[in-house]
């Protein structure tokens with residue numbers, strides 16, 4: 001279990017993180033951490049790993065594995081030597097490491113130098129070292145930044161199957177919400193250093209949207225029936241909140257009859273985020 005109680009981090013006079021609540025993370029939890037640039041996400045990981053001073057209380061496992069935003073390795077030696085040096089092992093004799101290298105299709109890269117690897121291959125090398133530690137808590141900070149869509153999906157699928165049925169806790173900082181939809185069961189939303197909300201994705205979706213949301217790509221807005229509620233969506237979209245399955249079906253039928261194309265979601269992180277933040281934005285502007 002990981003418990004964070006009212007964590008606060010200052011850089012000089014600047015308050016980078018002031019969570020304002022307690023957060024408990026349990027075994028098997030994969031928590032997506034989201035928030036705009038500078039919200040305090042990486043600072044939270046730094047507090048967890050004692051890279052910055054903090055006030056408040058953290059009860060954490062003895063071992064935390066961290067994947068940082070940027071990783072630099074020696075440039076003159078090959079990847080096998082990097083792995084062996086940093087993990088203090090012999091590749092040939094280490095079955096677990098051989099398995100991981102195989103799992104991430106990295107065998108053919110072992111003799112290459114780090115500088116010769118593509119972005120996706122560089123990430124794989126780091127991930128192999130992070131997963132090798134089999135830590136009870138693993139933090140990924142923008143694991144897939146700079147990777148193309150296919151490489152990202154591939155990596156996410158690999159990570160998902162690696163962790164399936166493992167009791168590990170994972171914190172996943174990312175700006176790619178589809179990664180959270182694919183991997184996480186919980187969501188932590190941070191804004192200006194404050195926790196906006198934390199909980200199961202299903203619970204948060206229910207709280208901010210409802211049973212489901214119908215997304216219509218229509219900038220003018222659509223007229224549906226009397227009984228519906230519009231929630232916040234991306235520009236150019238009308239998003240209709242549904243109370244239950246039959247309500248959803250009724251609205252979809254109505255939209256189809258009018259010739260609108262629409263999609264239905266029950267776990268959109270983007271919609272949770274936009275609607276969780278819209279309350280805060282209103283509060284700030286005094287509306």
Ligand SMILES: Nc1ncnc2c1ncn2[C@@H]1O[C@H](COP(=O)(O)OP(=O)(O)OP(=O)(O)O)[C@@H](O)[C@H]1O
Nearest residue numbers: 011012014016035036037038039040041042043044
């Ligand atoms: N060493 C530092 N000294 C002073 N300010 C810092 C330091 N590190 C971070 N900050 C500031 O603290 C705030 C939170 O930074 P942090 O890196 O945690 O944000 P983030 O949510 O991870 O952002 P991003 O999505 O851009 O990576 C930012 O305003 C940042 O400028």
